Amino acid sequence: MSAEASNPAATPTPCEDSQGDGRWMSQHVRFVSECKEREPDVVFVGDSLVQLMHQFGIWRQLFSPLHCLNFGIGGDATQHVLWRLTNGELDNISPKVVVLWVGTNNHGHTAEQIAGGIMEIVQLIHNKLPNAHTLVLGVLPRGRMPNPLRERNAEVNKLVQDALSSLSHASFFNVDPGFVLSDGSISHQDMYDYLHLTAHGYQAVCEPLHAQIKSLLEKPAEN
């Protein structure tokens, strides 16, 4: 993997307030205070695919009962998540599982850089929370028809899966139930804009994910 200094995807970077209403920082500050108030067993971190999960009924149905916190922010790339986790979003909590889902927004980065960014996050989580297991979700395909981002995301998954195979404190989990159909298309019934999941899409992702998290929670704590 690329060394941190030369990989922008693996360099903690806050999001610039280019629009002018400070929303990214407001959300980060809110997450940091949630860490002081709550005792989650599971923390989800990542981009809009994590954040929007919280807005669907399936969150309350499957994940609230497991005492989960949701630290997703739309638009985040690996370097943004890295910054947030370095600056308070893992403090004062001791979850058993961290679910990490990020990488699709790393525009301009190579698959190697993105995978490097993801592994940097995995390492950071292990340093801060030595007893937690990190579940890294595969980056989903996107776009209605085949396109370069699908290839990039598939390559990221391959690299990350390889890198994780030698670790005991983290594992790769593929949540793609087969969104790409036989003609190469993705249906708007699964992703309404060919990137973000519908309720139907989340159902297909969250059921196996929930089962996996439950089985991790039921294992004795790792040392």
Next chain:
Amino acid sequence: MMSGDDLNPAAVPQPVEDRQGDGRWMSQIWKEMFSPLHALNFGLAGDTTCNVLWRLQNGELQNIRPKVVVLWVGTNNHDHTAEQVAGGIVAIAQLLTNRLPKAKIVVLGLLPRGEQPNPLREKNAAVNRLLRSWLPRLGQALFLDVSNEFIHSDGTISSQDMFDYLHLTPAGYNTLAKPLSDLLLHILEETPEERRGSLV
């Protein structure tokens, strides 16, 4: 006074550049709330007035004759002034009235955004003030603004209403949907039985 003499960049039709490379800029289908009214949802995250104008000029009004068009756009026009944004919205309303002379155009006010007071709140409020004054000139246009419902006495917006201080939660949508639904039902009830219930 309406913009229109000088070129207003917010009223220049422009499709979205496929910068990310997966061609995903496409129409979305409406899921739940207004389906019983036979509604279509042509909303696209990130769109500016220019993008909406382009879409309407390039197919999204073909072959349909809705009774009502609900228009909600302007918060993403980051490169434009409040006057330009309001001018862009009026340009869209004008286009809709030209193409659909019998339709009512319901223009929704731009919501406040950001957890604390900030320049974008002021800008969106200024757009709303201009719309209030300019839209009555288009006989078919109505303006509905629920902005005040979202700002608490300490000036903050709650994440219970906007999970990222921009996008609405289900609770936030409920605040908007009630008055909007009432207005739409009122408009639709005014129309003849045989053409009832067509909404974009």
